[in-house]
Amino acid sequence: xxxxxxxxxxxxxxxxxxxxxxxxxxxxxxxxxxxxxxxxxxxxxxxxxxxxxxxxxxxxxxxxxxxxxxxxxxxxxxxxxxxxxxxxxxxxxxxxxxxxxxxxxxxxxxxxxxxxxxxxxxxxxxxxxxxx
Numbered sequence: 001x002x003x004x005x006x007x008x009x010x011x012x013x014x015x016x017x018x019x020x021x022x023x024x025x026x027x028x029x030x031x032x033x034x035x036x037x038x039x040x041x042x043x044x045x046x047x048x049x050x051x052x053x054x055x056x057x058x059x060x061x062x063x064x065x066x067x068x069x070x071x072x073x074x075x076x077x078x079x080x081x082x083x084x085x086x087x088x089x090x091x092x093x094x095x096x097x098x099x100x101x102x103x104x105x106x107x108x109x110x111x112x113x114x115x116x117x118x119x120x121x122x123x124x125x126x127x128x129x130x131x132x
Contacts, residue, residue, distance in 0.1 A: 002052070003030040007040065013123070014045040018052035024061050031072060041074045044123045046116065048084040054092045062096050079108035080126060082119035 003026060005016040014034060034040070057065075069075070085093045093112050113119040 002026050005030070005034045007034070007037075007043075009039075012043045014040065014043050015048075016045060017048045020051070021053040021056050023056050024065060027065055028068070031069070035072045035074045038074060042076045042079055043074075044079060044126075045081045046084060046119055046123070047081055048116075049089055049093065050084055050086045052089060054089045057092065059092075059095060062092060063099060066096065066099055075108045078126070080123055081108055081110045082123055083110065083112040084114075084116055084119055085112050086114055 002020045002022045003016055003018045005014055007014050016030070016034070083093055083097070090112075097110050097112050111119075111122060113122070
């Protein structure tokens with residue numbers, strides 16, 4: 001599977017890395033495996049896309065993905081996800097982040113960063129999880 005996740009219970013943080021080509025089915029498996037766990041409610045996440053290839057995902061797929069994520073009950077408005085994006089996927093990642101802001105129901109806050117340290121600083125600034 002192109003998405004691998006490490007869950008840190010002590011810091012209430014999830015570190016996910018995507019490598020290679022990814023499809024909607026890959027995201028479905030990731031959502032079920034990671035966010036199907038009710039013990040992770042309110043966790044923060046760093047999702048590294050630097051080695052990902054999003055070329056198989058159309059903009060319609062991204063909208064469908066946004067719609068699917070609204071059904072995940074373990075996301076809370078306090079949860080944050082930091083996307084690390086230095087792999088040339090800026091246009092699709094920007095579209096995803098922008099479109100997600102128009103959701104009517106609460107969802108987790110999402111921002112894209114060029115490096116891991118800025119992403120960690122942002123996650124830690126909300127006080128929702130413990131620093132590493």
